Amino acid sequence: MARLAYSSVPLLLLALGACSDLPPEVETTTGASTGATDATTTMPTITADGGTQTDGVGTQGASGGTTNGSATTLDVDTTAAPDDTTSGSSGPPPGCLNPEDCPANETCNEGTCESVCPGGWAAAGNYAYCLDEWGGFDVSGNCGGDAPAHRCLSANDPINGVSCSVQNCSTVCDCPAPPPTGDALVACGAFEAEGPADCFLDCSGGRTCPDGMECNDDVCMHPPQPLSMYGNCGNVDSPCAAGECENYTNGMSDFAMCVAGCENSGECTPAVEGSDESAQCGGVLVPPPGPECYIPCDDSGDCAAPMVCVPGSSGTELCIWPA
Numbered sequence: 001m002a003r004l005a006y007s008s009v010p011l012l013l014l015a016l017g018a019c020s021d022l023p024p025e026v027e028t029t030t031g032a033s034t035g036a037t038d039a040t041t042t043m044p045t046i047t048a049d050g051g052t053q054t055d056g057v058g059t060q061g062a063s064g065g066t067t068n069g070s071a072t073t074l075d076v077d078t079t080a081a082p083d084d085t086t087s088g089s090s091g092p093p094p095g096c097l098n099p100e101d102c103p104a105n106e107t108c109n110e111g112t113c114e115s116v117c118p119g120g121w122a123a124a125g126n127y128a129y130c131l132d133e134w135g136g137f138d139v140s141g142n143c144g145g146d147a148p149a150h151r152c153l154s155a156n157d158p159i160n161g162v163s164c165s166v167q168n169c170s171t172v173c174d175c176p177a178p179p180p181t182g183d184a185l186v187a188c189g190a191f192e193a194e195g196p197a198d199c200f201l202d203c204s205g206g207r208t209c210p211d212g213m214e215c216n217d218d219v220c221m222h223p224p225q226p227l228s229m230y231g232n233c234g235n236v237d238s239p240c241a242a243g244e245c246e247n248y249t250n251g252m253s254d255f256a257m258c259v260a261g262c263e264n265s266g267e268c269t270p271a272v273e274g275s276d277e278s279a280q281c282g283g284v285l286v287p288p289p290g291p292e293c294y295i296p297c298d299d300s301g302d303c304a305a306p307m308v309c310v311p312g313s314s315g316t317e318l319c320i321w322p323a
Helices: 011-016
Strands: 002-007 052-054 071-076 106-109 112-115 150-155 161-166 185-190 197-202 214-216 219-221 244-249 254-259 280-282 292-294 308-311 317-322
Touching: 150 197, 150 219, 161 197, 161 219, 254 292
Parallel strands: none
Antiparallel strands: 002 071, 106 112, 150 161, 185 197, 197 219, 214 219, 244 254, 254 317, 280 292, 308 317
C-alpha cells in the first residue's frame, strides 16, 4: 500500500483562492506570529476518505485514513484492479499456437489442431503385416491393393521387419491414413537408397509405433511371425513353428526351408499355396537323416514363387527357397 502525506496549508492561501475548489484536505491556522492576536482558529478539514479533523483531533473515515492535527496520512491501495477483458478476443484462448502443440499427424491452423491432410488421405491401403505363413510376400492379400502401387517393405537380411506401403507418393497426403494407436508420423520418402518414394511410419525421435509394430531403424515394422512347414527360414529371421530350419546347398547355390521328419505322406501338412503338387514324405535332404516332408516338382513352374525346383541330395527334385 502506498502512503500519501498531505501537509497543512496557511489560511492566507485559502482566502486568496476562495473562488476555487477546495483541495480534498485543508488545515487552517491563525497564529500569534504577527503579534496582533494569540488566538488560534481551527477550521474543520475534510479528508479524502470522508473523515474530519477539528481542533487538531483527527477522525477516521471509511477507508482508514486519519488526521493528526498537522498532517493527514491516507492509506491508498495502488494495486491495479484485475482486467477481466481479453484483448481482441471474445472466446476461449486458442487450442494451439504451433504444430508442436498438436497430436501426431495434425497441424495448427488458426488456433485449432487439424489433420495435416484436411482433404483426407488419398491412398487406400494400410501399414499391415505383408508376409504369408511361409514367409513369402503377400501384397494383394494384406496391403489393400495390388502391385505396383502397393508393395511390402522389408528391413535387413534376413528380414526382421515388414510393412505394407504405397509407393510413388509425392506428399504424405498420397499415403494411407495412420493407424489409431501410436504417434509415429506418416512419411513419404525413399525407403531404399535407390528406389521410388514410399509411404511409411516414421518413429524417429522416440515416437511410438502402432500396436503390433516395432521401431526398426526409425521405421515402424511388424516383426516376422513363426513360419509354417516349408517356410522361408533362410530369408526371414523367424523360427519354424514346427520342425526346424534346414539349410541345403547343391554346390552352386544355397537354399533353406522349414522341414520336419515323417513316416508317411499323411503326416505332412499341405503344400505351400500355389504349388502344383501335394506334399510327400521321403529322404530328399541330408541332413537330417531319415525321411522328411517336402513338395515335389518337375520344374520351377510347379513351385509357389519365389520357391524354385532343385534336385535334392537323393536326386529327387523338390521346391525350396533360395537363400
